[in-house]
């Protein structure tokens with residue numbers, strides 16, 4: 016009956032043992048914890064429940080840039096770590112007898128769910144950084160819920176293995192030379208994938224940004240683009256474009272009129288959920304000036320609508336904290352030039368500590384709520 020990998024002694028490497036699994040598990044656990052917490056942060060900033068929205072902070076200015084950068088960095092680092100961890104423990108797949116008791120069956124089932132959820136989570140996350148969605152389900156909801164499943168499964172796994180983890184937590188001397196070499200190779204792989212991708216968001220690693228899907232300095236006006244004006248159907252703004260503002264005292268402004276209002280310059284990043292970020296100098300009219308002019312209350316939210324005919328980011332809502340912030344602009348210029356159509360000409364929103372998806376381009380209308 017026991018053939019191939021099911022044979023006794025089929026796996027000869029001395030590394031298929033708990034100490035290696037524990038060392039890798041610690042690194043992987045740390046990466047996944049960072050990934051989970053920053054992912055949750057991203058979810059709450061992008062799509063907050065109603066009770067939380069008014070309390071989201073507009074500071075630090077680079078907050079989302081840091082948390083989302085860490086999310087993608089830790090997620091990418093987790094890929095080689097998970098590979099090494101699975102290699103270390105995979106002989107357990109061929110355990111004999113396959114099931115010893117109900118508890119054992121449940122534990123194996125739990126591991127199956129955990130591994131499947133982890134693989135799906137890292138796979139969908141990585142492909143999202145490439146904006147590639149070769150599956151029929153929606154990315155965001157799937158990535159969010161599978162993230163909970165993977166994290167819950169991980170906590171149960173750590174609880175179930177706590178005695179084994181505790182027994183192998185401390186280094187035993189002399190260490191195994193093979194293990195040192197293996198862990199060294201894993202560390203090197205993590206280092207290489209991190210170093211060659213983190214430059215999409217960490218400015219001083221930019222020179223090594225070989226494999227990330229984005230170079231933060233490549234694109235019109237020195238900034239990358241996600242959705243081009245051609246894709247959005249906004250390559251040429253209507254000749255009679257006017258900004259429409261609705262509220263207690265609704266009004267419309269032409270571009271010439273907007274340019275007569277006080278212009279403010281702010282240095283703010285675009286921090287895309289896919290992991291790239293880039294800072295720029297934006298010039299335009301403070302959003303709060305436009306809202307005050309329409310008679311908005313200090314705690315009013317604003318709904319921003321783009322010229323774009325459709326697309327998931329055509330309409331965006333902004334809580335008062337961001338709308339009142341002195342750095343939140345209806346930007347008309349970037350890095351000293353009139354906005355390129357790809358960057359949102361005639362006008363775009365730019366606000367501190369917000370996900371890139373909420374930095375609406377090609378603004379047509381502001382509604383005070």
Ligand SMILES: Nc1nc2c(c(=O)[nH]1)N[C@H]1C(S)=C(S)[C@@H](COP(=O)(O)O)O[C@H]1N2
Pocket residue numbers: 238239240241242247285286287288321323326328329357358359371372373374375376377
């Ligand atoms: N109207 C509109 N605004 C949008 C988008 C969009 O698809 N439509 N994409 C958003 C996303 S996902 C990002 S990361 C930023 C990118 O800004 P940039 O192209 O100016 O760099 O714009 C945001 N604004």
Ligand SMILES: [Mo]
Pocket residue numbers: 241286287288289371372
């Ligand atoms: Mo984005």
